[in-house]
Amino acid sequence: MVRKMHFQGRRQVNRRAGQLVDKCRCSRRTGVILVATFGGDGLSCFDCNLDVAASSIGVGPDDQFVLHRWRDAESALYSLWTASGSLESFAALSLRDEGTWTNQLRRTIRRRIGRRHRCWMQLFQSTSDQEFGRPHRCPSCGLQPELIPVSVGPRLACRRCWFTWFPAEGSAGRRAA
Numbered sequence: 737m738v739r740k741m742h743f744q745g746r747r748q749v750n751r752r753a754g755q756l757v758d759k760c761r762c763s764r765r766t767g768v769i770l771v772a773t774f775g776g777d778g779l780s781c782f783d784c785n786l787d788v789a790a791s792s793i794g795v796g797p798d799d800q801f802v803l804h805r806w807r808d809a810e811s812a813l814y815s816l817w818t819a820s821g822s823l824e825s826f827a828a829l830s831l832r833d834e835g836t837w838t839n840q841l842r843r844t845i846r847r848r849i850g851r852r853h854r855c856w857m858q859l860f861q862s863t864s865d866q867e868f869g870r871p872h873r874c875p876s877c878g879l880q881p882e883l884i885p886v887s888v889g890p891r892l893a894c895r896r897c898w899f900t901w902f903p904a905e906g907s908a909g910r911r912a913a
C-alpha cells in the first residue's frame with residue numbers, strides 16, 4: 737500500500753538532487769509550505785520541497801509555539817491515517833475538513849508567517865482520490881489551480897486561498913484542465 741504523497745515527493749526530490757539532503761539550500765526561495773509530515777518545524781520550501789527551519793526565516797518564539805502546536809496535531813492525524821486502523825477514515829476526514837481545529841490553527845499560523853513570507857498550505861489528498869495530484873478545482877474558492885514552475889517541477893496552487901498540491905508523477909508540464 738503506497739499512498740503517501742508527501743514521502744513520494746521527498747523521494748522525488750532526493751533522486752533528482754542525487755543526494756540525501758533534508759534542508760533547503762535555495763539561495764532564492766519564493767515561499768514556504770506548511771507541511772507537518774516532513775518533521776522539522778513543519779515548514780518546507782515551495783521551490784525544492786525540503787525542510788526550512790522556522791528560525792531561519794525569522795519566525796519568532798510565539799509564532800513557533802503556534803506552528804509546533806499545529807505540526808504536532810497534524811502529525812498525529814497523519815499517523816492515525818497511515819496506520820490504516822479503525823481511525824483511518826476519521827483521520828482522513830479531519831485532515832480534509834477545513835473547519836477542524838487543526839486546519840483552523842493552520843490558517844492562523846499561515847496568516848502570521850504570511851505577513852513576511854509567501855506561506856502556502858498543502859492540501860491533504862489520498863492516492864485513492866480520483867483527482868490525486870490533479871485537482872481540477874480549489875475546494876475553497878472553486879477556481880482552477882494554476883501551475884507555478886519551481887525547481888521540483890510545476891506545482892499546482894490556488895493563489896487566492898494559499899493552497900498548494902504536489903502534482904502526481906507524470907502530471908508535470910501538464911496544464912490544469
Ligand SMILES: [Zn+2]
Nearest residue numbers: 760762781784
Ligand atoms: Zn528550497
Ligand SMILES: [Zn+2]
Nearest residue numbers: 874877894897
Ligand atoms: Zn482557492
